[in-house]
Amino acid sequence: MKATVKAHTNIALIKYWGKRDEALFLPTNNSLSVTLDKFYTITTVEFLPALQADEFYFNGELAEEKELMKISAFLDRVRANAKKPMFACVKSQNHVPTAAGFASSASGYAALAAASAKAIGLQLTDRELSQLARQGSGSASRSIFGGYVEWEKGSNADGSDCYAQQILKKDAWDLRILSVEVTTKAKKVLSREGMKRTVQTSPFFAGWLEAVEQDLIAIKEAINERDFTKLGQVVEANALKMHATTLGANPPFMYWQSATVEVMQEVQALREKGIEAYFTIDAGPNVKIVCQPEEEQVIHESLETLPVVQQIHHCRIGPGITYL
Numbered sequence: 001m002k003a004t005v006k007a008h009t010n011i012a013l014i015k016y017w018g019k020r021d022e023a024l025f026l027p028t029n030n031s032l033s034v035t036l037d038k039f040y041t042i043t044t045v046e047f048l049p050a051l052q053a054d055e056f057y058f059n060g061e062l063a064e065e066k067e068l069m070k071i072s073a074f075l076d077r078v079r080a081n082a083k084k085p086m087f088a089c090v091k092s093q094n095h096v097p098t099a100a101g102f103a104s105s106a107s108g109y110a111a112l113a114a115a116s117a118k119a120i121g122l123q124l125t126d127r128e129l130s131q132l133a134r135q136g137s138g139s140a141s142r143s144i145f146g147g148y149v150e151w152e153k154g155s156n157a158d159g160s161d162c163y164a165q166q167i168l169k170k171d172a173w174d175l176r177i178l179s180v181e182v183t184t185k186a187k188k189v190l191s192r193e194g195m196k197r198t199v200q201t202s203p204f205f206a207g208w209l210e211a212v213e214q215d216l217i218a219i220k221e222a223i224n225e226r227d228f229t230k231l232g233q234v235v236e237a238n239a240l241k242m243h244a245t246t247l248g249a250n251p252p253f254m255y256w257q258s259a260t261v262e263v264m265q266e267v268q269a270l271r272e273k274g275i276e277a278y279f280t281i282d283a284g285p286n287v288k289i290v291c292q293p294e295e296e297q298v299i300h301e302s303l304e305t306l307p308v309v310q311q312i313h314h315c316r317i318g319p320g321i322t323y324l
């Protein structure tokens with residue numbers, strides 16, 4: 001009744017931005033990510049007949065009530081599925097620097113889904129695990145798999161055709177991701193709230209949905225052809241379009257800070273010098289840069305000269321979940 005799983009976080013190259021069903025975490029569009037080797041969560045779940053309630057330890061400490069409630073709600077699905085009304089002790093170690101702007105919910109719920117399913121005796125395929133992880137956090141559906149991953153939005157109301165799958169193995173194309181941490185001040189709009197407000201109020205959201213279809217076609221061609229220039233251009237443009245929707249929301253909001261724009265402009269200046277770097281940005285001020293191995297060092301050296309840059313994390317494309 002006990003299992004331990006390691007799951008890595010991921011970065012979306014084509015963004016998940018908008019839900020069509022909030023309770024089931026069904027998205028309005030497909031998204032496409034790479035799983036990252038460097039940042040991960042290790043979670044142990046043990047179901048114990050003697051427990052009167054779930055327990056959740058995060059990085060060695062008893063978690064707050066609010067966090068415990070989210071974990072418990074997730075475990076309720078697992079218990080219902082297995083028809084075993086038993087409580088669990090959950091221990092999570094997070095190796096995702098939250099300041100670097102990676103959602104630890106992706107690796108967190110991927111690890112929790114796989115560990116809780118195994119511990120309670122459910123035999124689920126990776127596709128089914130992806131569907132389960134999705135119901136903790138959308139981007140977690142992608143972290144079940146390694147390499148290049150596409151999350152299919154599906155069309156069924158019950159989410160039965162909404163899951164992620166690997167489209168290319170990690171070793172088939174060695175790209176690098178630099179996560180550039182910048183100095184921050186403002187409080188951010190949580191991605192869940194941000195995407196909800198955008199869907200409900202932004203007149204640009206319809207344009208986003210139209211554009212993302214084209215971007216998915218283009219990026220899949222780029223991946224098949226190993227065409228880095230084409231991939232980079234689509235990645236950067238897709239992130240900009242996602243962020244454009246937030247400016248049209250009511251009330252409007254923006255994840256960028258001045259430091260974010262400085263890094264974006266440095267990336268564009270690098271390209272003018274013939275160095276192929278492309279940026280992407282999630283629901284926060286930090287910037288991630290996609291590049292090829294041979295240009296990783298020169299990009300690092302150029303970025304570290306910017307006073308607004310606090311830290312640069314180097315990532316490779318990583319594996320899917322592993323049972324420890």
Ligand code: 2P0
Pocket residue numbers: 011012014015016017025031103105106136137138139140191192281282283
């Ligand atoms: C992504 N983001 O594709 C997009 C791009 C943020 C910007 O997935 O509400 O934590 O838990 O499903 O997965 C972050 O949102 O949101 C995210 P929920 P999640 O990576």
